[in-house]
Amino acid sequence: MKQITVPVLAAIAKALSGATVRWVDCEPDTCQRIYFANHTSHLDALVLWSSLPRNIRSLTRPVAAVDYWQGGPVRRYMASVFDLLMIDRKKIKVHNSPIDMMIREIGNTNSLIVFPEGGRNTTGEIGEFKSGLFHLAKKRPDLELMPVYIDNLNRVMPKGEFLPVPLLSCISIGAPIFLESGENKKEFLKKARESVMNLKETE
C-alpha cells in the first residue's frame, strides 16, 4: 500500500506545486543531512520531500508536530506514509528533549527535514529561528546543515486554506553550513537564517 501511496502523493505534490528544484553550490548526496527551510504552508514538508531524488527521499524524514498530525485518520495515515518524526511541542522536557529523540531516530543513516521557525508564518517573511538547530549542530557536528528556501508555496496553499491554487513554486537548496568553533547560539542561528534568506536573492 505504502509503495503505491508514496509515489502517487509525490506526483500530486509535484503537479500541484510545479516545483523546480535548484541545487545552489551543492549536489544531491545520500550523506546525513539536516534540511532546514522556511515554513509557509502545509505543503512545505511534502513538496520539499518529494523534490528530493528518490534514493535520498527514502532516507529523509520530515520532523513534524504530533498535535497536528495525530488529528484525524487521514493525517495519521499520511504521517505513517512519510515516516514523519513526531515531536510533541507541548511536552518538551529535559530528560526527553526532541533533539535527543531526533539524534536517536536518525542513527547513522537518515536525514531530516526541519522547519526551525517553529510554525508557519503568514507574512512571507522568515521568522526568528528556534534553538533546536543549534543543539543539533552541537551534538552532531558531522551533519551537513542544508539551508532551503521555499518560494511561492505559501501562495499555493496559505495557512487556513484547504483548496490549493496550483501556482509554480521554486525550491532552492544551498551550500551546507556548520557550527564553527567558538560560535554562540545567537550568532549561529543568525547565520542559519541568513543562509536561507540569501537563497531568496540568488537567481
Added chain:
Amino acid sequence: MVKSLVKGLIKQSLLVHLQPKSNVLNHLTSLANWPEILAIVAPQQAKLLDKWTIVLVLIVLVSLTILLFIGQMLKRQPESHVDPAIIRNFNKRVISWLTICALLVVALLLHKTVTVVLFGFVSFWALREFITMTPTRRGDHRTLFWVLFGFTPLQYVLVGFDLYSIFSIMIPVYASLFIPARIAFTGDHKRFLERTAKIQFGLLICVYALSHAPALLNLDLVTLNPSSGQLEQWTGSTAGLLFFFIVMVQISDMLHFVWDRLFGKHVIAATVNATKTWEGLVGSACCTSVAAMLIQSVLPVTPFTWYGAGFMALLISVMASSGSMTMSAIKRDRRVKDHGTLVLGHAGVLDRIDSLCFAAPIFFHVTRFFLHAENRFGKSVVETVAQLLGSV
C-alpha cells in the same frame, strides 16, 4: 479510432474479394485517397481533416524536421562561424514549433474534443504561469481557485459544445464581474483595482483569447465560388483553418525574428523589447501575407480567396507581433519592479503562445464576421468586394 480504421480497411479488402470485376489497381488508388476511407469509417474525422489539410500538415512537419536537422548541424559548427546564442534560440523555437504542430496533429486526428481539451490544458498552464508571475495577496486565494478550476475548464466546455452565445461573453461579462466581487467579499482592499485587473487580464489573455483557436473548428462557413461570384456553403475542413492559423502565426514569428536580425534598424520600444524593430513588424507582416497567398493558391485549406488569405495573414502577423510586445512589457515590468519575486524559468508556455493568444480572437471574429453562414452583412461585403475586384 484505430479499431474502426482497421475495420474499415478490412471492409475495403473484403470489397476487393466481393467485386471480382474491379481490378486491384483501382483499389490501390482508392487506398491512397485515404480521406475518403476515413469518411467511411469515421465521418467526424473526415470532416476534420480533408486532403489539402493533410498535405499542408505533412509539408509543415517535414520542413520543421528539416529545420531541426539544420539547427543541430549548425550547433556542431565551430563558434567562430555562427553566433551560438542565435543558434540556441533558433533550435529552441524549432523544437517548440515541432511540438506544437505534432500535438495538434495528433489531437486533430483523434477527435475534435481532444483538440479542445489540449488547448484547455495549454490555457491552464499559461494562466498558472501568468499568476505566478504577478503578485497576488492572501485575499485573492479563493478567487484564484475559482478562476483556475472554474472558469478555465468551463470556457473550454462551452467551446467544446459550440455554445457561441455563451462562450463569447462568459469571461468578459460573468468572470470579470465575479472576480472583483469575490475579492471584495474577503475584505482585503489593499491595491484592490490592481489585483483585480491582473487576474482579469490573465484570464482574458490566457484562457478567453486562446479558446478562440479551437473554436474555429465549430465554424459553419461560406466560401466564394470563383466562377459564379456567389457565396456557397464551404465544404472544406475547419481543422485546415485552425492549422492554417497556427502555421501563419509561426511563420510570422519566424519572419519577425529573421527580419529583426537581418534588416532591423529602428527599434520599436527599447525599454520593452530591445530586439523587436519596425522593419521586423512590417517585413514579417508583408512576407506572411505573401506566404498565405501562396499557400492558399496551391493548397486551398481555408474558405478565403487568395487576396482574402493575404489580408487575414497580415492581420494575424500584426496581432502576433502585438502579442509578443505586450508580453515583453509585462515581463519587463515584473522584473524591474519586483526583482527576486519572479520564479525563474517559469514562463515557458506563455512565451510560446503570447502571439497565438493575441491573434486567435481577431482571426476568429473577422472570419466569422465575413464568412459565417448566418451573417448577412458580412457576406454582402464579401460579395461586393469580389464584384469590384472582378470588374477590375
